[in-house]
Amino acid sequence: MSILKRFPALIFDFDGTLTDSAPDITLGLNRLLAQEGRRELPLSMVHHMIGDGAGRLVEQAFAATGVALTPAELGPMTARYLAIYGALPVDRSCIYPDVVDTLTALKQAGHRLGLCTNKPAGISVDLLGELGLDTLFDAVAGGDSVARRKPHPDPLLFVMDRLGVDAGGAVMVGDNANDVAAARGAGVPAVAVAYGYPRMPLAELGADIIIDRFADLPTALARLV
Template identity: 90%
Template sequence: MSILERFPALIFDFDGTLIDSAPDIALGLNRLLVAEGRRELPLSDVHQMIGDGAGRLVEQAFAATGAALTPAELGPMTERYLAIYGALPVDRSCIYPGVVETLTALKNAGHRLGLCTNKPAGISVDLLRDLGLDALFDAVAGGDSVARKKPHPDPLLFVMERLGVGAGGAVMVGDNANDVAAARGAGVPVVAVAYGYPRMALADLGADIIIDRFADLPGALARLG
């Protein structure tokens, strides 16, 4: 059985897997924090906050500077952050090495590609377009596409339904424990990249395979198959 026959659908996380978005996320957060009279956060701190969605990101950023946002404050503050982040100019150099070439080869080989991120769907679609990656993807789920974000399997199942595959025909590719948990919940094997924002030891992620470079993905899929 070929890799395409075994895994017709390949589903990817965004931040820390396809793009190094942490510098722009930190820039947007720090502009918001400064506007609110808070101190800026170093990039290393922001790395540890990425992956749980925009609301949790903003909540953690304010908590790290000594300010606890109330539920009534969090929604509007998150919207302000998203407006700042969404207005930042897009630099295609944020795409990790090997991503464009590997995704293009997999797409041309017949795989259907999906994006499953905790980023809001609208911003994710806009970012894919601005990065020139939109034509490669057949389905997108953001953190607001379904009621529950990763680590729940719901957004992954959402993408799989739109790609027309069940658990036996998909692979999840991500960088942190949320991706692994979502894949396990959906009954899907998972490949983790070693260069992202894992927030824990790579050996503890529980992925089926860990790859050092995105270009190693086809080989990992062959091993899984």
């Protein structure tokens, strides 16, 4: 069976999988923290906060500086962070090596590509456009597209529905446990990249295959067929 026939739909995480977004996320958080008179956080610390959505990111960032945001404070503070982050200039060098060429080749081969991220959908779509990746993707699910974010399978199922496939025709490609858990919940295989923000030893992610380079994805898919 060909890769295309087995996996007509390929679905990707964003942060830590397609782009090294941690520096900009750190910059946005630190600008917000500075506005609130809090200390800045190092990039290495923020790496471990990425992946659970903007609200949880902001909550963890303030907690790291000794402030426990109340539910009433968290919403407005998250909105402020998203406004700061969304206004940052986008540098296409944040795209990991081989991502553009590999996605382009897969798209040209006939695969439908989806994005499944815990970033808000609007910001995700805007970023895809600014990075020049928007024409490659056929469907996008953000952390606010459905009621529950990854690790729940709902956003992945949302993308699969829009790509017109069921569990027999898709694979999830990500970098952390949320991506693998969502894939498991949706009944699809999971490929993990080794260079992202896993927050745990790679061997503990439970992915079907781990790849060191994005360019290794076609070979990994062939092994799953």
